[in-house]
Amino acid sequence: xxxxxxxxxxxxxxxxxxxxxxxxxxxxxxxxxxxxxxxxxxxxxxxxxxxxxxxxxxxxxxxxxxxxxxxxxxxxxxxxxxxxxxxxxxxxxxxxxxxxxxxxxxxxxxxxxxxxxxxxxxxxxxxxxxxxxxxxxxxxxxxxxxxxxxxxxxxxxxxxxxxxxxxxxxxxxxxxxxxxxxxxxxxxxxxxxxxxxxxxxxxxxxxxxxxxxxxxxxxxxxxxxxxxxxxxxxxxxxxxxxxxxxxxxxxxxxxxxxxxxxxxxxxxxxxxxxxxxxxxxxxxxxxxxxxxxxxxxxxxxxxxxxxxxxxxxxxxxxxxxxxxxxxxxxxxxxxxxxxxxxxxxxxxxxxxxxxxxxxxxxxxxxxxxxxxxxxxxxxxxxxxxxxxxxxxxxxxxxxxxxxxxxxxxxxxxxxxxxxxxxxxxxxxxxxxxxxxxxxxxxxxxxx
Amino acid sequence: xxxxxxxxxxxxxxxxxxxxxxxxxxxxxxxxxxxxxxxxxxxxxxxxxxxxxxxxxxxxxxxxxxxxxxxxxxxxxxxxxxxxxxxxxxxxxxxxxxxxxxxxxxxxxxxxxxxxxxxxxxxxxxxxxxxxxxxxxxxxxxxxxxxxxxxxxxxxxxxxxxxxxxxxxxxxxxxxxxxxxxxxxxxxxxxxxxxxxxxxxxxxxxxxxxxxxxxxxxxxxxxxxxxxxxxxxxxxxxxxxxxxxxxxxxxxxxxxxxxxxxxxxxxxxxxxxxxxxxxxxxxxxxxxxxxxxxxxxxxxxxxxxxxxxxxxxxxxxxxxxxxxxxxxxxxxxxxxxxxxxxxxxxxxxxxxxxxxxxxxxxxxxxxxxxxxxxxxxxxxxxxxxxxxxxxxxxxxxxxxxxxxxxxxxx
Numbered sequence: 001x002x003x004x005x006x007x008x009x010x011x012x013x014x015x016x017x018x019x020x021x022x023x024x025x026x027x028x029x030x031x032x033x034x035x036x037x038x039x040x041x042x043x044x045x046x047x048x049x050x051x052x053x054x055x056x057x058x059x060x061x062x063x064x065x066x067x068x069x070x071x072x073x074x075x076x077x078x079x080x081x082x083x084x085x086x087x088x089x090x091x092x093x094x095x096x097x098x099x100x101x102x103x104x105x106x107x108x109x110x111x112x113x114x115x116x117x118x119x120x121x122x123x124x125x126x127x128x129x130x131x132x133x134x135x136x137x138x139x140x141x142x143x144x145x146x147x148x149x150x151x152x153x154x155x156x157x158x159x160x161x162x163x164x165x166x167x168x169x170x171x172x173x174x175x176x177x178x179x180x181x182x183x184x185x186x187x188x189x190x191x192x193x194x195x196x197x198x199x200x201x202x203x204x205x206x207x208x209x210x211x212x213x214x215x216x217x218x219x220x221x222x223x224x225x226x227x228x229x230x231x232x233x234x235x236x237x238x239x240x241x242x243x244x245x246x247x248x249x250x251x252x253x254x255x256x257x258x259x260x261x262x263x264x265x266x267x268x269x270x271x272x273x274x275x276x277x278x279x280x281x282x283x284x285x286x287x288x289x290x291x292x293x294x295x296x297x298x299x300x301x302x303x304x305x306x307x308x309x310x311x312x313x314x315x316x317x318x319x320x321x322x323x324x325x326x327x328x329x330x331x332x333x334x335x336x337x338x339x340x341x342x343x344x345x346x347x348x349x350x351x352x353x354x355x356x357x358x359x360x361x362x363x364x365x366x367x368x369x370x371x372x373x374x375x376x377x378x379x380x381x382x383x384x385x386x387x388x389x390x391x392x393x394x395x396x397x398x399x400x401x402x403x404x405x406x407x408x409x410x411x412x413x414x415x416x417x418x419x420x421x422x423x424x425x426x427x428x429x430x431x432x433x434x435x436x437x438x439x440x441x442x443x444x445x446x447x
Numbered sequence: 448x449x450x451x452x453x454x455x456x457x458x459x460x461x462x463x464x465x466x467x468x469x470x471x472x473x474x475x476x477x478x479x480x481x482x483x484x485x486x487x488x489x490x491x492x493x494x495x496x497x498x499x500x501x502x503x504x505x506x507x508x509x510x511x512x513x514x515x516x517x518x519x520x521x522x523x524x525x526x527x528x529x530x531x532x533x534x535x536x537x538x539x540x541x542x543x544x545x546x547x548x549x550x551x552x553x554x555x556x557x558x559x560x561x562x563x564x565x566x567x568x569x570x571x572x573x574x575x576x577x578x579x580x581x582x583x584x585x586x587x588x589x590x591x592x593x594x595x596x597x598x599x600x601x602x603x604x605x606x607x608x609x610x611x612x613x614x615x616x617x618x619x620x621x622x623x624x625x626x627x628x629x630x631x632x633x634x635x636x637x638x639x640x641x642x643x644x645x646x647x648x649x650x651x652x653x654x655x656x657x658x659x660x661x662x663x664x665x666x667x668x669x670x671x672x673x674x675x676x677x678x679x680x681x682x683x684x685x686x687x688x689x690x691x692x693x694x695x696x697x698x699x700x701x702x703x704x705x706x707x708x709x710x711x712x713x714x715x716x717x718x719x720x721x722x723x724x725x726x727x728x729x730x731x732x733x734x735x736x737x738x739x740x741x742x743x744x745x746x747x748x749x750x751x752x753x754x755x756x757x758x759x760x761x762x763x764x765x766x767x768x769x770x771x772x773x774x775x776x777x778x779x780x781x782x783x784x785x786x787x788x789x790x791x792x793x794x795x796x797x798x799x800x801x802x803x804x805x806x807x808x809x810x811x812x813x814x815x816x817x818x819x820x821x822x823x824x825x826x827x828x829x830x831x832x833x834x835x836x837x838x839x840x841x842x843x844x845x846x847x848x849x850x851x852x853x854x855x856x857x
Contacts, residue, residue: 006492007491007492007534007538009492009501009531009534010530010531010534012505012527012531013526013527013528013530014527015525015527016456016525016526016627017456019456039454040454041452041455041797042793042794042797043793044790044794044797074708082708082718083708083709083714083718084709085708086707086708086709086710087709087779087783089707090706090709090783090784090786090787091779091782091783091786093786093787093789093790094787094790095707095787110790110794111790112786112789112790139717139718139721142721142724142752143717143724143725146675146724146750146752146753147724149674149675149753150569150674150675150750152674153568153672153673153674153855154568154569155567155568156568255671256567257562257566257567258559258562258567289499289503289509290496290499290500290503290504295496298556299495299496299552299556300552301552301555302551302552302555302556302559303555304556304559305556305557305559305560305562305563306560306563325559325562325563325567326559327555327558327559327562356504357500357503357504360503360504360505360506361503361504361506362506363506364505364506364507364525364528365506367455367456367457367506367525368457368506368507368508368523368524368525370455371455371456371457371798371799372455372798373794373797374794374797
């Protein structure tokens with residue numbers, strides 16, 4: 001280089017204000033809560049319908065039925081076939097699809113804003129009149145089974161299953177994907193029965209975000225979905241059990257060229273006074289790229305491509321889930337560095353500058369997350385599922401702004417101590433087993 | 448490129464360099480992508496790790512990605528950090544810190560990226576890494592863009608310096624901003640930070656053209672982890688840049704065939720024949736039809752139920768494309784397909800970062816960023832006749848085919 005000029009990093013302008021777009025809300029007589037948020041950036045609309053789908057006990061057959069129901073909800077009504085439904089939606093630039101987990105059935109979609117009446121009409125037809133035609137059920141049942149087989153060949157899926165088994169025991173959360181044997185016997189009758197029992201408006205939330213007029217949209221929804229009736233069946237989930245710590249679980253996947261490493265640590269719900277500080281502690285530890293863990297095991301040591309640490313919130317409890325896929329040869333050293341970074345934060349509060357960096361990231365993420373129609377819809381639906389509204393984010397931002405080094409150090413010691421971690425590894429046990437025994441007792445299982 | 452939009456307090460900043468996988472030297476497969484990693488390892492005034500910390504410490508996110516014809520670097524941030532992002536991009540445009548230590552570290556990281564995305568999972572690299580060597584003969588078009596471990600490990604610091612000198616010239620880059628800013632002020636900030644980046648001209652872009660296939664090329668390989676058989680078929684399409692009007696009908700055709708449960712191949716293969724468990728279709732190997740140059744292809748890929756054969760499915764695909772070619776489309780079929788495509792384009796545009804990226808790439812490849820905003824209109828002008836004509840070209844003798852044998856079937 002011919003010249004060396006030292007250039008100063010320009011200062012940031014003052015922080016942008018967190019403006020939470022106001023939502024208009026209406027509780028329909030049938031129990032459905034409707035929230036409409038206007039954002040006129042593009043002439044589109046986003047739709048999220050969240051129907052509670054908890055099961056109070058571990059019920060493999062229910063998991064299978066719920067999965068197949070989510071794949072066949074749009075397979076037909078008295079007057080429309082699968083193709084008719086898809087074409088009606090596509091005509092207004094739209095599409096809808098359903099997914100299910102241990103907490104909820106979620107119908108998601110979007111389309112041209114002017115097509116919202118058509119989209120809601122299809123949605124209402126399906127909610128009140130899905131017929132689960134035998135032929136389509138047979139088709140989707142086979143596809144679901146194929147899909148389960150593909151999932152079972154993926155390390156990310158296998159290690160998640162092993163972790164859920166480890167931390168959730170007999171809690172309903174321990175089974176998120178159905179067993180093929182439980183899918184095989186299902187038919188129209190099972191799905192129709194489950195629909196009647198559980199696909200109802202009581203406790204459900206419909207979020208609409210986009211280039212719409214909020215009051216008119218509330219009226220439109222009331223007209224279109226006011227006739228959706230259904231049972232008020234709500235099951236209550238038991239709280240998740242304390243996570244089993246103890247030996248490292250090593251699930252064998254012969255020939256694996258990487259080890260999929262996952263650790264689960266306890267966390268708190270979004271409304272808990274510790275949540276903001278825990279979010280910051282997790283960021284400092286490994287929750288974003290500029291964290292201790294990522295800088296250590298990726299940017300310094302090159303053990304892995306994409307380590308991540310995320311706080312997952314579910315209805316029955318929250319968890320911090322760490323994940324990294326590391327080269328087989330460095331499995332034990334990568335686990336050691338992970339424990340080291342957890343332990344370091346749990347015993348020494350973060351420095352002021354790393355806390356400030358994490359704080360700015362958390363606050364900025366709120367702005368970024370609300371800057372699109374799809375982002376707003378996703379946030380509004382997720383928060384509604386926990387009985388919250390987007391204005392909760394202002395409260396949360398204030399807590400993020402106020403959290404001190406001591407607060408973050410305290411929650412790190414409480415929640416992120418390595419002694420509290422449940423650790424599951426999926427990899428070639430013949431290759432990695434021996435070196436792991438230098439660090440911990442190891443419990444071997446099959447994948 | 449400046450695209451202001453004050454509807455949310457965020458900005459997207461993108462720098463796109465006109466170099467991608469096709470420009471890698473022989474013996475250096477994967478180098479464009481490896482070099483992308485090196486652009487994050489410190490630069491003229493920034494230590495290693497500083498880029499990440501400055502972006503995230505301002506509340507933003509960052510990334511980069513390597514495509515066949517370009518490499519992009521980008522940030523999305525609260526708008527109070529716009530100037531910081533410009534500083535960071537200008538600094539690495541002056542030159543990354545290319546050290547042996549950083550190179551070795553990022554070779555290790557990229558190898559783990561390849562293991563997690565390709566080697567340790569079923570269907571890794573299928574079909575984007577598997578089809579090009581079947582369809583093409585020349586190194587630029589045919590080689591593995593993720594790279595072989597041998598080639599990656601052979602990379603040297605002088606290789607990286609040469610690559611930067613040749614391709615990362617200011618004249619070979621487009622900077623694009625979208626979101627919450629005042630255009631006059633933003634222009635001043637751009638001038639302040641980029642104005643003294645040394646001017647270097649863009650290198651000549653080689654001609655990557657190859658002739659179309661005249662006879663089918665087919666291959667198969669066993670994926671030891673895959674539980675289901677699969678195939679991908681591809682046909683060459685018109686030049687996306689020189690013959691955009693001739694190219695767009697193929698982009699529409701891919702959606703007519705595979706977008707949603709009302710589409711031709713889902714109706715036929717999934718719902719009627721039950722001969723596939725999933726099918727998808729798109730134009731360009733990386734699924735970015737408006738970000739690619741010639742030569743490229745229309746691709747169809749499908750996964751089949753365990754133990755079933757590919758040949759009858761290919762016959763059914765042929766019958767369906769022939770049916771489109773001969774009988775045309777149903778009333779409303781073209782309009783609804785294009786309506787859904789418009790939604791996808793508008794939804795992308797709602798993210799300021801995607802808007803910035805699309806304007807930058809469109810400017811670079813087409814010399815007119817405005818085309819990015821006209822895509823819904825241009826797609827709406829595609830006629831049924833054009834879609835029929837496009838379907839008529841999907842003949843077996845122009846096809847490149849890759850079959851995946853399910854080595855992991857239980």
